[in-house]
Amino acid sequence: MISKAMHGPIRPARADTLLASVGERGILCDFYDENASEIFRDLEADAGGTEEAHGFAALVRPESGAILELGAGTGRLTIPLLELGWEVTALELSTAMLTTLRTRLADAPADLRDRCTLVHADMTAFKLGERFGTAILSPSTIDLLDDADRPGLYSSVREHLRPGGRFLLGMANPDASGRQEPLERTQEFTGRSGRRYVLHAKVYPSEEIRDVTIHPADESADPFVICVNRFRVITPDQIARELEQAGFDVVARTPLPGVRNHELVLEAQWGSVEDAH
Ligand SMILES: C[S@@+](CC[C@H](N)C(=O)[O-])C[C@H]1O[C@@H](n2cnc3c(N)ncnc32)[C@H](O)[C@@H]1O
Numbered sequence: 001m002i003s004k005a006m007h008g009p010i011r012p013a014r015a016d017t018l019l020a021s022v023g024e025r026g027i028l029c030d031f032y033d034e035n036a037s038e039i040f041r042d043l044e045a046d047a048g049g050t051e052e053a054h055g056f057a058a059l060v061r062p063e064s065g066a067i068l069e070l071g072a073g074t075g076r077l078t079i080p081l082l083e084l085g086w087e088v089t090a091l092e093l094s095t096a097m098l099t100t101l102r103t104r105l106a107d108a109p110a111d112l113r114d115r116c117t118l119v120h121a122d123m124t125a126f127k128l129g130e131r132f133g134t135a136i137l138s139p140s141t142i143d144l145l146d147d148a149d150r151p152g153l154y155s156s157v158r159e160h161l162r163p164g165g166r167f168l169l170g171m172a173n174p175d176a177s178g179r180q181e182p183l184e185r186t187q188e189f190t191g192r193s194g195r196r197y198v199l200h201a202k203v204y205p206s207e208e209i210r211d212v213t214i215h216p217a218d219e220s221a222d223p224f225v226i227c228v229n230r231f232r233v234i235t236p237d238q239i240a241r242e243l244e245q246a247g248f249d250v251v252a253r254t255p256l257p258g259v260r261n262h263e264l265v266l267e268a269q270w271g272s273v274e275d276a277h
Contacts, residue, residue, distance in 0.1 A: 010230050012211035014200050022224040031214070031229040032073070034096040039214065039227055040074075042191035049076030052170070052258035056136050057084050059168055059254060059267060064133025068160055070123040070153075071141040074100040081136075082112040091119040091126060124152035131162045139170035139256065139263045142239060143231040150239075154246035157270075164273035167248060170256055171236055173264040188217055208233045236266060243268045 011028070019026040029035035031045075040046070056077065060067060065087070072078050072090035074097050081088050092098045098120055105113045119128065123137075124145060135157045145153060157167050174181075184202045191197060196217035203210045214227045240250045248268035256263040 010211065010228055012202065012213050012228055012230075014202065014211070014213045015226050015228050018213070018215055018224070018226050022219070025222045025224040027223045027225045029225060029227055030094075031212075031227045032094040032097050035225060036227045037096050037100065039191070039197070039225055042193050042195060043189075043197065043214070044192055046074050046076050048258055050080045052138070052256060052263075053077040053080035053084070055254075055256045055258060056168055056170070056265065057081060057086065059166070059265060060086070060134045061166070064165070066132055068128075068132040068135040068157075070135060070137045070157070071144075072101060072118075073097045073138070075104050077136065077138055078116065079104060079108065079112070082108070082115055087115045089117045089119060089128070089130075089132070091121050091123060091128075093120070093122050095120065124149045124156060126156050126160075128160060130160065131165070132160055133162055133165050135161060135165070135167045137167070137169045139172060140231070142169060142171055143234055144229075146232065150242060151246065154243060154248070158247060161270040163271040163275035165270050167243070167266075167268040167270065169239065169243070169266045169268060170263055171234075171239060171266065173236060173253075173255070173262050176255070176262040176264070203233060205233075236264060240266055240268075 015028055019028060027035055031040065067081060067086050067088050069078055069088055069090045072092045075090065078088055078090045078101065090101065092101065098118060102118060105116055161167065181203060186198060186200045188196055188198050197214055198217050200213045201210055210231045210233055212229045212231065216224060236253060243250050243266065248270055250266055250268050252267040254265045254267060256265050
């Protein structure tokens with residue numbers, strides 16, 4: 001994901017080189033675009049949500065009512081949260097992601113579908129005219145937002161939480177892995193279809209960004225879809241500081257179970273229940 005407004009893909013040097021070599025067969029797209037949706041599914045980017053959703057759900061107070069889920073994607077967490085019985089408002093900026101989630105809901109039992117509201121909006125600037133007991137942000141999502149965009153997320157969330165409400169923000173916990181991330185790595189892997197892909201990740205320490213490029217291993221692929229994604233390299237300490245500056249009280253950091261591991265949830269509380277009286 002490039003920027004909140006999805007103004008078009010970023011252009012990592014790697015992608016430029018590939019585009020130059022494949023010529024007209026090349027399609028450059030954001031990982032959450034329509035053009036990438038087939039690759040997204042092939043890479044099972046949507047897998048492993050149940051355990052994570054259960055991890056989040058364990059932190060939701062039973063009396064907190066409907067959950068506001070931000071950057072819901074194709075419903076990796078939304079569907080298991082609905083299956084657990086929660087009511088969910090799922091907000092997402094990418095129309096491609098939202099379309100997939102809508103289709104999944106259409107195929108789901110009516111009881112689940114009826115407890116889900118889909119919203120096409122930008123999580124850094126939204127107004128739903130409603131307040132929630134809990135807002136959830138999945139891991140690998142806060143790092144899609146620029147420094148300039150995160151304050152908009154915090155203030156939008158604040159305006160949609162009831163006093164005492166919780167913002168549960170998932171993110172990678174670099175301390176848990178004990179590994180230093182290399183500045184550059186290239187890795188080949190196989191999709192569900194058997195197709196091979198190449199992932200290239202490059203960290204730019206001075207700019208605090210990590211660019212990720214995924215493309216077919218087969219150089220003759222037509223179309224040759226190059227997916228790009230830019231992540232900010234940010235730590236839980238930094239996000240916790242920003243949340244405190246935005247008026248939240250970061251009450252806990254809880255490890256998040258799930259296939260991806262090394263992730264945690266920052267539990268940020270907005271005001272207290274007494275403020276409502
Ligand atoms: C890492 S994916 C996570 C999706 C889903 N929550 C999950 O766990 O699989 C991040 C999602 O956030 C969405 N997103 C990125 N920027 C956004 C924004 N400004 N407002 C709303 N959604 C956004 C992307 O389109 C993508 O679907």
